[in-house]
Amino acid sequence: MSNLKAVAEHSKVSIATVSRVINNDPKVSRETVLKVQASIAALEFKPNRVAQRLRSSNSKTKLLGLIIPDIQNPFFVDVVRGVEDYAYQNNFAVMIGNFGQDEKKEKLYLDIFQSENIDGLIVAPIHGKDKGIENLVKKNIPVVCIDRGLTEIDVDVVKVDNELGAFNAIDHLLNMGHKRIAFISGNFKIPTYIERMSGYKKALEKHGVAFDESLVFARNTDYKSGFEIAQKILELEERPTAIFSGNNLLTLGALEAIHAENIKIPEEISIIGFDDMPWSISLNPPLTAVRQPGFDMGRKAAEMLYERIANPGKKKENVILKTELMLRKSTTRIE
Amino acid sequence: MSNLKAVAEHSKVSIATVSRVINNDPKVSRETVLKVQASIAALEFKPNRVAQRLRSSNSKTKLLGLIIPDIQNPFFVDVVRGVEDYAYQNNFAVMIGNFGQDEKKEKLYLDIFQSENIDGLIVAPIHGKDKGIENLVKKNIPVVCIDRGLTEIDVDVVKVDNELGAFNAIDHLLNMGHKRIAFISGNFKIPTYIERMSGYKKALEKHGVAFDESLVFARNTDYKSGFEIAQKILELEERPTAIFSGNNLLTLGALEAIHAENIKIPEEISIIGFDDMPWSISLNPPLTAVRQPGFDMGRKAAEMLYERIANPGKKKENVILKTELMLRKSTTRIE
DNA sequence: TTGATAAATGTAAACGTTTACATTACAAAT
DNA sequence: ATTTGTAATGTAAACGTTTACATTTATCAA
Numbered sequence: 222m223s224n225l226k227a228v229a230e231h232s233k234v235s236i237a238t239v240s241r242v243i244n245n246d247p248k249v250s251r252e253t254v255l256k257v258q259a260s261i262a263a264l265e266f267k268p269n270r271v272a273q274r275l276r277s278s279n280s281k282t283k284l285l286g287l288i289i290p291d292i293q294n295p296f297f298v299d300v301v302r303g304v305e306d307y308a309y310q311n312n313f314a315v316m317i318g319n320f321g322q323d324e325k326k327e328k329l330y331l332d333i334f335q336s337e338n339i340d341g342l343i344v345a346p347i348h349g350k351d352k353g354i355e356n357l358v359k360k361n362i363p364v365v366c367i368d369r370g371l372t373e374i375d376v377d378v379v380k381v382d383n384e385l386g387a388f389n390a391i392d393h394l395l396n397m398g399h400k401r402i403a404f405i406s407g408n409f410k411i412p413t414y415i416e417r418m419s420g421y422k423k424a425l426e427k428h429g430v431a432f433d434e435s436l437v438f439a440r441n442t443d444y445k446s447g448f449e450i451a452q453k454i455l456e457l458e459e460r461p462t463a464i465f466s467g468n469n470l471l472t473l474g475a476l477e478a479i480h481a482e483n484i485k486i487p488e489e490i491s492i493i494g495f496d497d498m499p500w501s502i503s504l505n506p507p508l509t510a511v512r513q514p515g516f517d518m519g520r521k522a523a524e525m526l527y528e529r530i531a532n533p534g535k536k537k538e539n540v541i542l543k544t545e546l547m548l549r550k551s552t553t554r555i556e
Numbered sequence: 557m558s559n560l561k562a563v564a565e566h567s568k569v570s571i572a573t574v575s576r577v578i579n580n581d582p583k584v585s586r587e588t589v590l591k592v593q594a595s596i597a598a599l600e601f602k603p604n605r606v607a608q609r610l611r612s613s614n615s616k617t618k619l620l621g622l623i624i625p626d627i628q629n630p631f632f633v634d635v636v637r638g639v640e641d642y643a644y645q646n647n648f649a650v651m652i653g654n655f656g657q658d659e660k661k662e663k664l665y666l667d668i669f670q671s672e673n674i675d676g677l678i679v680a681p682i683h684g685k686d687k688g689i690e691n692l693v694k695k696n697i698p699v700v701c702i703d704r705g706l707t708e709i710d711v712d713v714v715k716v717d718n719e720l721g722a723f724n725a726i727d728h729l730l731n732m733g734h735k736r737i738a739f740i741s742g743n744f745k746i747p748t749y750i751e752r753m754s755g756y757k758k759a760l761e762k763h764g765v766a767f768d769e770s771l772v773f774a775r776n777t778d779y780k781s782g783f784e785i786a787q788k789i790l791e792l793e794e795r796p797t798a799i800f801s802g803n804n805l806l807t808l809g810a811l812e813a814i815h816a817e818n819i820k821i822p823e824e825i826s827i828i829g830f831d832d833m834p835w836s837i838s839l840n841p842p843l844t845a846v847r848q849p850g851f852d853m854g855r856k857a858a859e860m861l862y863e864r865i866a867n868p869g870k871k872k873e874n875v876i877l878k879t880e881l882m883l884r885k886s887t888t889r890i891e
Numbered sequence: 892t893t894g895a896t897a898a899a900t901g902t903a904a905a906c907g908t909t910t911a912c913a914t915t916a917c918a919a920a921t
Numbered sequence: 922a923t924t925t926g927t928a929a930t931g932t933a934a935a936c937g938t939t940t941a942c943a944t945t946t947a948t949c950a951a
Binding site (some may be wrong): 222267268269270271272274275293294295298301302307309315316317318319329330332333335336337368375444470473476477480496498499500502503504505506508 | 557589600603604605606607609610627630633636637640644649650651652653654661664665667668670671672673779805808811812815833834835837838839840841845
């Protein structure tokens, strides 16, 4: 690869001048700008971003870190797309780390990204007391948390009103006459699920239905967990009339378990899933789901990160986006 | 962040010695190793990967580029997971670029990744004559192509036998008595679709069914295209009895169009999708699909890249993985 | 003509590493 | 006592930029 020096020699100026040209420094004459640009084109010179990043701490070389819990979860894919969309428009490159709910892996990515001198980080913390992320914030590295916040420290957050989202879903079921509603949750270490649980309880309260702990199941957030938990639910002596499933992978697993038992949805059991997906409408039957605006969350987070990089001292923000209950065919009224 | 110098001062050795310690250079005494390691721990020193990368060209700082056409396509998500899995085990970091079938964006990522001094690149070329990628290969930057190869130049490739995959699907439909089989394809600039088309034709040939160009539709590879093309297909005066859909997003779009018209699958129309997905089994009805081993492709590509980095001169490889036809409920026999 | 001021360009240090080469210390061989 | 060899460590240049500061050149007022 050609470098500044080569360009400088080619156009018979100093490397400083070339550097100024590529950085649009106004104090270089029109004439030399053209000359240098010609050389740059001739030699197909591209500035080395590694050297740029090493030299200048002030985010000349735009690089952004994005750490997500599970790239198999289409919700996070939407988030990635949102971040990437904004980044691309603003000439940032994005480095993605996927930690699959493995705390060690999350830590590793935190370290690597730091060592890569990223300008800022967007991350979905594995839990609310994530020390690794706290440290970054304390070091004044720009951080925006997504989907989940941090409890011990003030930080920018973009999330969804999980409590209200869950509340609305359960409220809908209760309105349709359901009383025994099972909840397939993710691990309660994850703040999101704590909030959804809280929405679940509040809705029951509102309708004067007693909370029954034996209807709540929390394991991992993957397909298999959904499948296994649903199997257990279906075996219960007094079978629930409805299931509220905590994320899209759990829902898929649950659906498979239900279909495997040849149980009819919604006649024999109703189901609402958290997370709406492109295929929800093509499922059997079309799934009633709580829609999270993943793309918007990603975009908003990137935007906020951008602002924080530009202005590190500014007050921390807490953005809460709305969910939407998408009514389809997987729920029905019972008496 | 603390640096080599700080550690050197703390442990009263030269920075060269510290560098040797972090690189496990055998020619440093047991004693000093311990002393330096203590300082490293005390100061929480992490080597700056940017500086490492700048200084040493020989891939000390393991960084890998991965460029994919569409992160919304779960097939590519599987590929990403495969690559990441291998990378993580071998202490590589992965930088991901998603170009959304936009050639400009692909070019930009190619440039950026190069400027980032990546050690190697895994990429799904936008078409077979991709000059940008050709250039990288010519510059001896380790490159592995995935899903699609390059026609003009010898390069490592990991792909799937698209022709055979499509052949088997169409053969299955023909065996069940279908004669008018529509093909919802992606753009024929993309080699994958050329190959699938070829399999489609060969199957027709085998069964002595005349090829009817008006049954082939090629547009983009997204949800919307699938929906719109399916609408057109359903409006055809003589409606096809089966649809072969070129990728999972197209399939989803097509399904929605079919459901919107209240047309029964498979009684009124059969459908097979290329790409099997976790939710295929929960679709209405469970979808017969051609399964591509995305995760394995990703892992294999990463592995090959690793080998090429270690041994740049080695002969280029061409790995072709098998597809599998997952028989479910979206196809039926007709007379 | 001179001196002052501004504009354009150049010089060289710095960013945090790696590494070729030089130096030191010490044991073993002469 | 001198040489030789080896192991451990240090010195300084290099990677490709940016940028504070210095220098040159041009412009213009006096």
